[in-house]
Amino acid sequence: MMELTRKGEYAIRGIVYLAGKPIDKVCLLSDIAAAVDVPPTFLAKIFQQFSKMGLVKSFRGTGGGFMLGRAPENITLLEVVEAVEGPIIPNRCVVTPSDCGRSDFCNVHPVWKRVQGGVRGVLEGVTLKELSAGK
């Protein structure tokens, strides 16, 4: 249960790598993929998502590539994970209680809310800056 997918893992590796570079350095996707050991075509898809959400900036054509969209201390792990995995939802009823007719009287329901809050709290407390810091 609760397992991060490969996509999520790859996404983190890729963007943490970027965060470890000078903020304005433009990196080739192929270089990033090689450095973090991820299939380049897969990482391309991931970075496209990042780009749409502004987490990274992309440049096409010759001399193109990717750089971080904001300062690494202003990007949390939560944002990165949710960008590619979607929101943190331990159980469907957390987002749509109406799905389950029991949510009104269900004592389990609030537990999932707490789990959600806990996980989000942990991930929100970590920035790319910290993650990329050497050692």
Added chain:
Amino acid sequence: MMELTRKGEYAIRGIVYLAGKPIDKVCLLSDIAAAVDVPPTFLAKIFQQFSKMGLVKSFRGTGGGFMLGRAPENITLLEVVEAVEGPIIPNRCVVTPSDCGRSDFCNVHPVWKRVQGGVRGVLEGVTLKELSAGK
């Protein structure tokens, strides 16, 4: 990410139902399934797992059925979830760091440990007794 499967959801519903009955009451699987709105054949598989782990006791043949294996105040939600979903593992490296050659110097790795601890903590703090309590 982190979504409980149907199996997990069904498992909780089923065992919480049992927890709401007198401890020594034997319930038919078909009755439980109807009461908690779960496909009976699917719930059967789930309860077989519970039975192997001692979370419920089963009785075959005429007059058979299921009852709770222990007092509901001694069964935590964590046990129930892990019984059917397996251990809470936010990322594979939490259980086998060797899978990923980066675990030694990776700053993300410890975050997943914290997530794991947080989720386990929440689920461990909830017992079937509380979950089955009316209101």
Added chain:
DNA sequence: CACTAAAAAGACTTTTTCTATCTTTTTAGG
């Protein structure tokens, strides 16, 4: 003992999600 009720066990199917690749298009620099 024969009959019936009920769970256990195992095989199997269908659907969905994940993982990954390939091709074509757009953009930009030289």
Added chain:
DNA sequence: CCTAAAAAGATAGAAAAAGTCTTTTTAGTG
């Protein structure tokens, strides 16, 4: 115009989830 690089979209294979069906074992009952 040519080349480099990302964007977009289609597709395919593998794995996991969700659910069903059949057969077997166990146990009570007349």
